[in-house]
Amino acid sequence: MNLFTDIRALVLDAIEALQSEGTLPGDLNTAPVTVEPPRDPLHGDMATNAAMVLAKPAKMKPRDIADALAAKIGADDRITSAEVAGPGFLNLRLAPSLWQGLPATILQQGTDFGRSPMGQGAKVNVEYVSANPTGPMHVGHTRGAVFGDALASLLDFAGYDVTREYYINDGGAQVDVLARSVYLRYLEAHGHEVEFPDGTYPGEYLVAVGERLKEKVGDAYVDQPEAVWLEEVRAYATEAMMDLIREDLALLGVKMDHFFSEKSLYGTGKIEAAIDSLKSKGLIYRGTLEPPKGKLPEDWEPREQTLFKSTEHGDDVDRPIMKSDGAWTYFAPDIAYHYDKVIRGYDQLIDVFGADHGGYVKRMKAAVSALSDGKTPLDIKLIQLVKLFKNGEPFKMSKRAGTFVTLRDVVEEVGPDVTRFVMLMRKNDAPLDFDFDKAIEQSKENPVFYVQYAHARICSVLRKADAAGVDVSDATLKAQDLSSLDHAAELGLMKKLGEWPRLVEIAAKGHEPHKVAIWLNELASDLHGLWNRGHDEPGLRFLQDDAQTSQRKIALARSVAVVISAGLGILGVTPMDEMR
Incomplete structure (x- = not known):
């Protein structure tokens, strides 16, 4: 149930009626017509831009169209007033019964309330994290993991068929460096004194890997040249790191549907097939790139390369896909990987x-x-940096990792729920300050506490009502007539609940799960506001002397808890039944 969609349909019906009467021309594009909350709630419950966007193609004044629409729309029982404002905006007020009927719908549908058919089952691949398999995940990966996982859940909630995918970067030189680092730990396990040259990985997380390698092969690789052990140690170390990464992801509640190995592209003809596909479209050629803008590097010289004509598809310059020595550039396997997805x-x-x-x-x-002939859109979401603070100071680096703060450090400090919610309180392309003290602070300034406390408060009311012998089962609550809940604060909370289906679609369309976190904070604020008003106005309290009155008010509170639970489910955060 999406009241905004329903009222937009009413507006479109009114436009069609005016077209049938000849008031409006028949060939109008109504796709730009929207129905949304007004900027100022005092102006009404919803507003439509219909008159504004139809005026030019209809060759009419916006107010003339708005007046005609107001007459049509105002005749509907669901609308108590339709008022023209400014140059032609139309503000609508809905009958209170529409809002008062929402809690029953929510309790009927449960956490499926707000699910949208918008995606129509379209297949979406969300590739995220994809950290190099050279060590534990750091805090930057944490934000990307949380964002990608929440986005995948949001798209699923909006009706898409979603695949969560991790691209294992195991085909580059960094994996050889990992193998050499593990080999040093292997020698160390045999009692050798070792030093880690610059560029290797000195983190303590490789100590256990070296010891397990010793258990597996004994001294077979000791004092042996690299050619003897590199390939096998590389495979062993990569799998060990992927096990570590999977453990890190599990700490956050992240589970991938598919892992794709970059190495599987080499020697299998997959890179060649992708490049041949581009070649068949006339997009691969031999040429020399223009020198880079600005000061030239000392080692730059013009040389003929194999290039992808990416400028024909929106890029700034063409890109090399094969080096002058015949080796693939790093871009070539990425092209092949995306061709595989296509x-x-x-x-x-x-x-x-x-x-x-x-x-x-x-x-x-x-x-x-x-590769897709323009048929498969690709959206790339960039994740900005996270700065960690504790006790007013930057959080120190992890000794275990050697050079950075790990995902495990963060989760062990504040828990997965807090980690996830805080990481989603800012848009992905905005920098994020993660303050450990504020993240666990129990105050309204802490958004995760504020939302979870709202859910816990409602659960407390349910427990108290049950202890008093009041039936607060969902079956009983959804049967209640809420027409007596007509206080502005109660209606305001119902109106906020009515935004949820629309918010889901907006956030999913823009690939913006942070909007869910922000909206949940607003919903929690409305719930807490109604709760606090009950201190001065006893009639607003959820628990009343009369059982039926209590049930009606608790039906509203329970519907808020259901929507909070649904929203937190998208974010991967556990709703709290009580705060400790």
């Missing part, structure tokens, strides 16, 4: 990248556009 039949691709990949966006979009 031929798997996804209707939409979403990549979640770190902020340092900003320069990669246009070339990757160009590749997918070329």
